[in-house]
Amino acid sequence: MNRYRHSKSGLFLMEMLINILFFSILITFCLQIFAKAHRLSNDTQKLHQAVTICSSIAQICQSTDSSTAEELLLSQYPDAAKGHNCTIIFFDNNFIPCSRDNSLYTASVSLNDKISEQSQVIFTESNSADSIYTLSFCTYIPASANGGALNE
Numbered sequence: 001m002n003r004y005r006h007s008k009s010g011l012f013l014m015e016m017l018i019n020i021l022f023f024s025i026l027i028t029f030c031l032q033i034f035a036k037a038h039r040l041s042n043d044t045q046k047l048h049q050a051v052t053i054c055s056s057i058a059q060i061c062q063s064t065d066s067s068t069a070e071e072l073l074l075s076q077y078p079d080a081a082k083g084h085n086c087t088i089i090f091f092d093n094n095f096i097p098c099s100r101d102n103s104l105y106t107a108s109v110s111l112n113d114k115i116s117e118q119s120q121v122i123f124t125e126s127n128s129a130d131s132i133y134t135l136s137f138c139t140y141i142p143a144s145a146n147g148g149a150l151n152e
Helices: 009-062 066-076
Strands: 081-083 086-091 105-110 118-125 131-138
Touching: 009 066, 009 105, 009 118, 009 131, 066 086
Parallel strands: none
Antiparallel strands: 081 086, 086 105, 105 118, 118 131
16 A cells, blocks of 8 residues: 655646746846837937937038038038038047047038028948938028128
8 A cells, every 4th residue: 555655846846947937038028128128229319419410510501601611510520521522520429529530420511502402411320321310401591682692
């Protein structure tokens, strides 16, 4: 009448392994969600900074006529480079204007000399060809009472 008694520890160990497996799968999903949220937060911060910088550049350009806008940009951003048909302004990882060597982001400003034609500011990451933000704007030169532009 000796019956072999099974130990209850085997069932307990199996239950523990299933619980550990279940929680490790949940942790994996949670970590992926947190990583994606962090990436989205960084992308949103980049976009916000790009919008702010592009708006500032457009306001500088609109505060004067197109013939002196480039000189005004170069005076506001001394490390900017004057390219063919555009001015390139460099920014570091904190979105502060810097030299070309320390830059992580660039703002390319294309000004149009013609009245009421669109100019553009394109904000990009230096190591990427994709733009973070593009802003098109127009500069209108007010006309005087005699029908000509005020500068003429």
